[in-house]
Amino acid sequence: MQSPHIEQLAQSFAALDESSKASFCIWIAIQVRDVLAPEEAQRVEISQAVATLQAWEAGSPITGDHLNEQLMNANDEGLYAYLDHELSGTNTAIEAVGGSVCYIAWMAYRRAGERLPDGIDQVNDDFITWIVQQAVDCRAVTYEACLSAIRKLASK
Numbered sequence: 001m002q003s004p005h006i007e008q009l010a011q012s013f014a015a016l017d018e019s020s021k022a023s024f025c026i027w028i029a030i031q032v033r034d035v036l037a038p039e040e041a042q043r044v045e046i047s048q049a050v051a052t053l054q055a056w057e058a059g060s061p062i063t064g065d066h067l068n069e070q071l072m073n074a075n076d077e078g079l080y081a082y083l084d085h086e087l088s089g090t091n092t093a094i095e096a097v098g099g100s101v102c103y104i105a106w107m108a109y110r111r112a113g114e115r116l117p118d119g120i121d122q123v124n125d126d127f128i129t130w131i132v133q134q135a136v137d138c139r140a141v142t143y144e145a146c147l148s149a150i151r152k153l154a155s156k
Contacts, residue, residue: 005143006129012150014125019057020153022107024128025100026053027149028135032096035140042082042090046097049079053104064109068117070101092138099131 013024029050036043049070056062072078079098083091106123109116116123135141 005147006132009132009143009147009150010126010129012147012154013128016150016153018107020156021125021128022053022057022104023153024146024150025103025131026050026057028131028141028146029053029097029100031145032093032135032138032140035138036093040090042079042094045079045082046093049097049101053100056104056108062108064105064112064114064117064120067101067105067108068120071098071105071119090138092134093140096131096134096138096140099127099134103127103131 013021016024029046033043033046033050036046052062052067052070056067070078072080079094079101082094102120102123106116106120106127109120132141132143132146135146136143
């Protein structure tokens, strides 16, 4: 069920500057990583994705292609390799972090003036509502916590 806060969240997110939007996506990914038990196999892959996102945010020369390969590379390695064909909390955690990677890859491709590959070409600011929903579904965040995080970023 969609929260009545989702419209407010989407509008507040859209008003953020690009850097704050990236910071929010990374915050979501960190919350998801931290809700997973250390022994869960996908936590390693999620931790690597979070580290890559943080490096990108810090100014490391990480390309959209590199971020996109974090999702799934030619060797079928990456976050999406852990998706189970049955619905599970693990899937929503992977989708939330994968969504954050997609959003930041979209930003990286646009900054570089490069063509958006399939999948990434579907991303825009409205995509954040889906990312948040995945994070809420895996109990990593609440809508209220997301709104609070966005407000803090907006006041920077």
